[in-house]
Amino acid sequence: MTLQPILPWWLMAILVTASAVFLGWRLAVASRGPAGSRQRREWLFRSAMVLLLLAAALRPGVPGGSSQAATADVNVFFVVDTSSSIVAEDYGSGSPRLDGVRRDIMAVAGELAGARFSLLTFDSSAVVRMPLTTDTTALDTAVAILQPQVTAFSKGSSVTAAGKLLTERLRAARDSHPERPRLVYYLGDGEQTSAAAPEAIKPDGGLVNGGAVLGYGTPEGGRMKENTGQRSGTDGGYIQDRTTGSGRDALSVIDEGRLQWIADQLGIPYVHRSAGDAVAPMMQAADPGELQRAPEGSGPDGRTEFYWILAFGAFLLGLREAFLLLLHWRRLPRASVVPDDAQKAAVRHAEEARK
Incomplete structure (x- = not known):
């Protein structure tokens, strides 16, 4: 007592x-x-x-138990796949997967009010779109303007392209504020379009204290609109399947096995996300309450x-x-x-x- x-x-x-x-x-x-x-x-x-x-x-x-006040001492890293497959139209009633990504990021931010958020994206390369900040308005803006890679520049992407950058950011957060637990939310479809096999994500022990890998897409797949890099409304048609020469629209299919592999490396659960899914199951799988026990002896304890x-x-x-x-x-x-x-x-x- x-x-x-x-x-x-x-x-x-x-x-x-x-x-x-x-x-x-x-x-x-x-x-x-x-x-x-x-x-x-x-x-x-x-x-x-x-x-x-x-x-x-x-x-x-x-x-x-869990304490809402403790979320103010949490660093949250969103790692988002922005390759062309993220706009495959098999989320809900033909909506792009990116719509679900945007919704879930802001839902997580709402559940972890007061935390510090960072946004990383990856396609052919990985980029820090937003450093750690408590400004959820900035996060909302950064998420709202997310777009897939320009189709003409796409040369294939790896599902672990952000691995090194994520590890660097996690280490920097640990070194500057070791008392703050670190959550990682990886949002993608698991589709590997690079010819090389994906490199393993190997964060140091204790770098990741919680989070979840969130998967988007269906086994049936969805078509992807081209991104010409121009203003909205001037994009071209759908990306074509050039591997068979059939002239058909290319389909992107979720790879849940690879997403589970990523989750196992990060030590966090995998959760498939569909349109209309409630926030609670996603947060329960991520288990933010566990943050009250990591790292031990620091930060406000849950009571x-x-x-x-x-x-x-x-x-x-x-x-x-x-x-x-x-x-x-x-x-x-x-x-x-x-x-x-x-x-x-x-x-x-x-x-x-x-x-």
């Missing part, structure tokens, strides 16, 4: 001492009165109410608090006291509104004087 009072300890000590002295004095006076037993009982109820309020102000609790139980007890006693006060008020004699003889005589004298 630990205590986290809402006021400094010295002030709490004064309040507790003053309250105990006053209540003890009132109980002693009530016991000596003519209605000692009844008065003592009433002051016992009042004393219990005050003591419950003081106990609630001490905020008792036990270690464990299960019991102050609300004490406050609720004081509230019930307060309702009882208010009810008794109302009954007492209703029993008070009403002031007479009938004038006495002197007032009647004064009224008559005034009336005669006006005649």
